[in-house]
Amino acid sequence: MTTTSSTPRLSSGAWLSAGAWREGDPVGDRRFVSVGPVELEAGGRLPDVTVAYETWGTLNEARDNAILVEHALTGDSHVSGPAGPGHATPGWWDGLIGPGCPFDTDRHFVVAANVLGGCQGTTGPASTAPDGRPWGSRFPFVTIRDQVAVEARLAELLGIERWNAVLGGSMGGMRSLEWAVTHPERVETAIVLASTAYATAEQIAWCQPQLLAIRSDPAFHGGDYYERGAGPEQGLGIARRIAHVTYRSELELHERFGRLPQGAEQPVGGGGRYAVESYLDHHAGKIAARFDANSYLVLTEAMNSHDVGRDRGGVAAALRRVMGRLVVASVDSDRLYPPRLSEEIAAAVPHAEHVSITSPYGHDGFLIETEQVGAILRQAVARPAGAEEIR
Numbered sequence: 001m002t003t004t005s006s007t008p009r010l011s012s013g014a015w016l017s018a019g020a021w022r023e024g025d026p027v028g029d030r031r032f033v034s035v036g037p038v039e040l041e042a043g044g045r046l047p048d049v050t051v052a053y054e055t056w057g058t059l060n061e062a063r064d065n066a067i068l069v070e071h072a073l074t075g076d077s078h079v080s081g082p083a084g085p086g087h088a089t090p091g092w093w094d095g096l097i098g099p100g101c102p103f104d105t106d107r108h109f110v111v112a113a114n115v116l117g118g119c120q121g122t123t124g125p126a127s128t129a130p131d132g133r134p135w136g137s138r139f140p141f142v143t144i145r146d147q148v149a150v151e152a153r154l155a156e157l158l159g160i161e162r163w164n165a166v167l168g169g170s171m172g173g174m175r176s177l178e179w180a181v182t183h184p185e186r187v188e189t190a191i192v193l194a195s196t197a198y199a200t201a202e203q204i205a206w207c208q209p210q211l212l213a214i215r216s217d218p219a220f221h222g223g224d225y226y227e228r229g230a231g232p233e234q235g236l237g238i239a240r241r242i243a244h245v246t247y248r249s250e251l252e253l254h255e256r257f258g259r260l261p262q263g264a265e266q267p268v269g270g271g272g273r274y275a276v277e278s279y280l281d282h283h284a285g286k287i288a289a290r291f292d293a294n295s296y297l298v299l300t301e302a303m304n305s306h307d308v309g310r311d312r313g314g315v316a317a318a319l320r321r322v323m324g325r326l327v328v329a330s331v332d333s334d335r336l337y338p339p340r341l342s343e344e345i346a347a348a349v350p351h352a353e354h355v356s357i358t359s360p361y362g363h364d365g366f367l368i369e370t371e372q373v374g375a376i377l378r379q380a381v382a383r384p385a386g387a388e389e390i391r
């Protein structure tokens with residue numbers, strides 16, 4: 001099946017939406033595949049879902065060396081960058097995939113896909129609906145389980161019956177855990193970084209002003225802004241500012257910025273900014289240039305819906321389904337996904353291992369502390385099942 005319709009974009013947008021490529025055609029390092037119609041957990045339906053994905057290494061004959069890397073809220077399929085001449089775009093977890101890396105491409109076949117509802121090539125709100133117009137406000141509610149269902153279709157199309165490992169951080173960790181609970185027989189090792197078995201009240205609470213910031217931007221137009229030239233970039237920027245503070249630690253911000261003014265600006269009564277305000281402004285500008293506000297809403301609400309225990313007799317009962325190895329890692333300074341949430345998962349799964357990542361950076365530590373994360377991943381995929389604890 002092929003799709004040839006146009007790609008809606010914001011004026012400043014560098015993001016991609018599904019629907020503009022012929023199936024199988026690469027765009028940069030990405031490939032695109034149709035996984036067909038998807039019935040959603042909350043009752044909606046998507047008549048044809050496209051998935052953007054990338055791979056590294058080769059699937060072996062036994063088809064037992066495949067690893068699925070799950071990205072977080074604003075990530076994408078581009079986990080790893082330079083793999084040779086002509087592949088110069090950095091990835092968000094560079095150094096973890098390649099010859100001799102924790103995911104050694106001489107041994108492993110690594111797959112990463114943009115998530116359902118995203119804006120980097122997989123079907124999302126900016127994609128073209130059957131009537132030829134962007135889905136916009138009509139894009140249905142998706143859950144973490146729906147996202148995993150789409151990934152399961154991708155696995156089938158790639159000929160992967162069982163993953164050697166499924167791993168990810170934050171929202172990626174939610175999908176990894178859902179994989180291990182929904183398809184226990186298809187996951188040899190699940191690695192859940194800086195994540196949780198269910199969205200907590202505080203996580204949902206932090207999301208609420210973010211959702212409101214986007215929806216109350218006059219340029220939001222109820223979500224149907226694609227054909228108007230500009231989108232709710234102000235609202236998205238405010239959402240990112242709120243979120244970004246929760247992604248870092250109080251101590252890091254204090255030691256890094258303290259009360260410093262931004263250059264010569266005079267914040268106290270001078271109309272200028274503090275350096276930390278300038279830092280948040282910078283991250284706000286970056287997200288508006290690379291991410292679609294509707295995807296931010298859809299994915300945030302998917303995270304809020306996350307609860308592995310839903311319709312499964314509760315979290316503890318759901319976690320008892322996990323059959324393969326489970327490695328849970330938390331960042332010691334993470335105030336958004338505090339270590340106690342990882343400990344809860346580990347306590348509910350007798351054979352699980354809990355590892356602590358030491359970092360001043362808070363939640364974003366799972367993206368920044370690549371040496372520690374690399375060591376965890378290397379050991380998790382190198383050891384036979386049931387081997388001693390990682391330390």
Ligand SMILES: CC(=O)SCCNC(=O)CCNC(=O)[C@H](O)C(C)(C)COP(=O)(O)OP(=O)(O)OC[C@H]1O[C@@H](n2cnc3c(N)ncnc32)[C@H](O)[C@@H]1OP(=O)(O)O
Pocket residue numbers: 071072074075076090091092262275276278279280282286364367368
């Ligand atoms: C290659 C890609 O596009 S990856 C896209 C997908 N991205 C993802 O999946 C992850 C999303 N990214 C993130 O969450 C974050 O960017 C992280 C975790 C990677 C950032 O980690 P860090 O390396 O700690 O970056 P940090 O938060 O310090 O920000 C650095 C930026 O702030 C800027 N900055 C620092 N201080 C200030 C200041 N006072 N005023 C303005 N800007 C400032 C730096 O110049 C730098 O800018 P740049 O990123 O444009 O080069």
Ligand SMILES: N[C@@H](CCO)C(=O)O
Pocket residue numbers: 072073074075169170171247363364367
């Ligand atoms: N900084 C990460 C944090 C989300 O967990 C992101 O933007 O995806």
